[in-house]
Amino acid sequence: MSDVALPNARTRSASPLLLLLGRLVRRRLVLISLFILLIMLVAAVGASWIAPYSPRRMDIAHRLAAPSAAHWFGTDEFGRDVLTRCMYGAQLSLTVGFLVVIASLTCGTVLGVVSGYVRQLDGLLMRITDALMAFPDILLAIALMAALGASLTDVVIALGTVYTPRVARVARGATLVLRELQFIEAAEALGASGRRVIVVHLLPNLASPLLVQGTFVFAFSILTEAALSFLGAGVPPTSPTWGNMIASAQEYMQNASWLILAPGLCIVLTVLALQAVGDGLRDALDPRLRRLT
Amino acid sequence: MTRYLLRRLAGMVVVMFLVATIVFVIAHVIPGDPAAVMLGPSATAADIDALRARLGLDASMPVQYVQFLESVIRLRLGESIFLSRSVTQALAERAPLTLQLTVLAAALATLIGIPIGVLSAVKRGSMVDQVLTAAAMAGASLPSFWIGLTLIEYLAVRLHLLPVAGYGPPDAGVLERLSYLIMPAIALGIPNSALIMRFTRTSMLDVLQEDYVRTARAKGLAPATVIFKHAFRNARTSVLTVIGLTVAGLLGGAIVTETVFALPGVGNLVVSAVLRRDYPVIQGALLVISGVYVLINLGIDVLYAVLDPRVRY
Numbered sequence: 001m002s003d004v005a006l007p008n009a010r011t012r013s014a015s016p017l018l019l020l021l022g023r024l025v026r027r028r029l030v031l032i033s034l035f036i037l038l039i040m041l042v043a044a045v046g047a048s049w050i051a052p053y054s055p056r057r058m059d060i061a062h063r064l065a066a067p068s069a070a071h072w073f074g075t076d077e078f079g080r081d082v083l084t085r086c087m088y089g090a091q092l093s094l095t096v097g098f099l100v101v102i103a104s105l106t107c108g109t110v111l112g113v114v115s116g117y118v119r120q121l122d123g124l125l126m127r128i129t130d131a132l133m134a135f136p137d138i139l140l141a142i143a144l145m146a147a148l149g150a151s152l153t154d155v156v157i158a159l160g161t162v163y164t165p166r167v168a169r170v171a172r173g174a175t176l177v178l179r180e181l182q183f184i185e186a187a188e189a190l191g192a193s194g195r196r197v198i199v200v201h202l203l204p205n206l207a208s209p210l211l212v213q214g215t216f217v218f219a220f221s222i223l224t225e226a227a228l229s230f231l232g233a234g235v236p237p238t239s240p241t242w243g244n245m246i247a248s249a250q251e252y253m254q255n256a257s258w259l260i261l262a263p264g265l266c267i268v269l270t271v272l273a274l275q276a277v278g279d280g281l282r283d284a285l286d287p288r289l290r291r292l293t
Numbered sequence: 294m295t296r297y298l299l300r301r302l303a304g305m306v307v308v309m310f311l312v313a314t315i316v317f318v319i320a321h322v323i324p325g326d327p328a329a330v331m332l333g334p335s336a337t338a339a340d341i342d343a344l345r346a347r348l349g350l351d352a353s354m355p356v357q358y359v360q361f362l363e364s365v366i367r368l369r370l371g372e373s374i375f376l377s378r379s380v381t382q383a384l385a386e387r388a389p390l391t392l393q394l395t396v397l398a399a400a401l402a403t404l405i406g407i408p409i410g411v412l413s414a415v416k417r418g419s420m421v422d423q424v425l426t427a428a429a430m431a432g433a434s435l436p437s438f439w440i441g442l443t444l445i446e447y448l449a450v451r452l453h454l455l456p457v458a459g460y461g462p463p464d465a466g467v468l469e470r471l472s473y474l475i476m477p478a479i480a481l482g483i484p485n486s487a488l489i490m491r492f493t494r495t496s497m498l499d500v501l502q503e504d505y506v507r508t509a510r511a512k513g514l515a516p517a518t519v520i521f522k523h524a525f526r527n528a529r530t531s532v533l534t535v536i537g538l539t540v541a542g543l544l545g546g547a548i549v550t551e552t553v554f555a556l557p558g559v560g561n562l563v564v565s566a567v568l569r570r571d572y573p574v575i576q577g578a579l580l581v582i583s584g585v586y587v588l589i590n591l592g593i594d595v596l597y598a599v600l601d602p603r604v605r606y
Contacts, residue, residue, distance in 0.1 A: 146566075
């Protein structure tokens with residue numbers, strides 16, 4: 001009997017990453033979303049090489065030109081190429097999103113695990129996250145921007161502060177569930193140190209809920225960054241962002257609707273793709289949830 | 294119930310104390326001299342000293358902190374630097390508009406989100422469900438300022454159906470006022486309706502799997518009776534929770550929406566305060582908005598207990 005069961009168990013645990021990818025790609029929406037994200041990534045990383053123009057090159061003779069072969073997404077009020085500026089906007093949005101995910105996952109996981117493990121700190125830490133989450137995302141972000149400044153680092157600090165409590169909540173919840181499970185108890189009974197239990201047994205099991213949460217944080221921070229730069233409270237307007245492109249296009253939108261459409265679609269497609277991937281990841285990582293939905 | 298309420302109120306006081314502390318910290322991480330930052334580069338040294346004295350910035354940090362908490366408890370939010378009025382007065386003048394906008398948007402979000410969520414759960418796995426779920430995800434990905442500008446472009450500028458922006462002349466009637474709020478409420482309501490739809494769908498799916506729903510179906514009740522009398526009644530408490538969660542989204546979204554539509558509400562006040570570095574106004578708005586959020590969520594938790602007798606206090 002065990003001869004039959006063993007190889008089966010081994011193949012199942014052989015390559016969890018491949019299995020996960022397989023499950024993800026089987027869903028068409030996730031596949032399309034990954035493709036969109038890949039395009040955005042290529043546009044962002046390669047902006048300085050593949051962008052057709054310079055993002056600051058003005059061409060007054062061709063200002064507010066409609067989309068054409070020379071300017072796929074048209075030109076803005078200074079004759080700057082909208083496609084090029086969208087690509088540089090992607091660079092900024094994706095950089096902000098990525099750094100915010102790294103920052104909030106790191107801080108949030110530490111806070112969440114500490115909260116789940118150290119009873120004495122749990123109450124205080126959770127009340128602090130309650131307090132931070134009592135501010136609407138944009139309000140907290142914009143107030144922090146008013147205090148910090150207007151650099152990329154400031155945007156990342158502001159959004160990282162906004163999204164850390166959310167990650168901490170997830171990490172704490174999962175920690176509380178996991179630490180009651182027998183394999184953790186077994187490790188403790190075998191005399192493993194607290195650090196070893198956390199690093200070897202707890203953190204790998206936190207990875208999936210945190211990965212899902214990280215994808216959503218990525219999506220939300222792109223939306224909030226766009227709102228910040230739309231309001232003029234993001235990075236300085238000298239660097240093109242999707243948000244500040246839409247803000248400066250407001251005056252001209254009657255004659256040049258592409259000025260609003262192009263960066264708007266960039267935001268929507270990226271955020272939508274990230275949310276779809278997040279949903280797909282959640283379903284693929286937790287088969288119990290898939291049956292429910 | 295009384296004990297539960299008292300415990301929740303005590304928890305609320307702790308959270309508000311921490312909120313006040315966070316607001317204090319935000320105002321004091323400003324690099325350099327806040328008074329100089331607020332007055333800009335053209336200010337004279339005497340002006341800056343005067344403002345420092347007015348804001349109590351010369352005292353040591355712990356003393357400032359205690360003074361700040363004291364003024365928060367007394368609901369004294371200080372004076373605006375640019376508006377020549379108290380922060381309380383500025384907020385009170387603008388609150389009614391923001392309140393109308395958020396209530397209208399919340400009503401819209403609920404009216405769209407709940408029926409679609411129920412429908413999607415009932416038709417689970419069908420084409421209808423897939424389209425509605427995808428639409429909800431798209432709705433949650435739309436920035437409200439982009440929806441707003443698109444509405445202005447089509448409904449106001451091209452079709453002349455609604456006024457472009459602003460809040461009308463001071464003597465405008467109720468209906469005219471309302472016409473200025475329709476597009477902002479849609480722009481603010483759509484992203485939030487997506488959230489409500491998804492949550493309604495999930496809670497309905499949970500409930501539809503329950504044995505008593507199967508029993509109700511098995512004994513031959515009409516599908517509509519099963520869905521509304523048996524399933525939805527039990528899903529509505531969790532739907533209440535998500536409406537509470539959207540409060541934060543609505544209040545935050547109002548900041549952006551009011552800017553797009555040039556509505557003189559609290560959100561507009563916050564944005565202009567941020568752009569001018571009017572810190573007393575920013576602090577006051579942070580305190581008041583988070584206070585509203587905490588209060589509404591307390592109210593919802595209490596309502597939750599009232600609606601669902603199984604919830605133990």
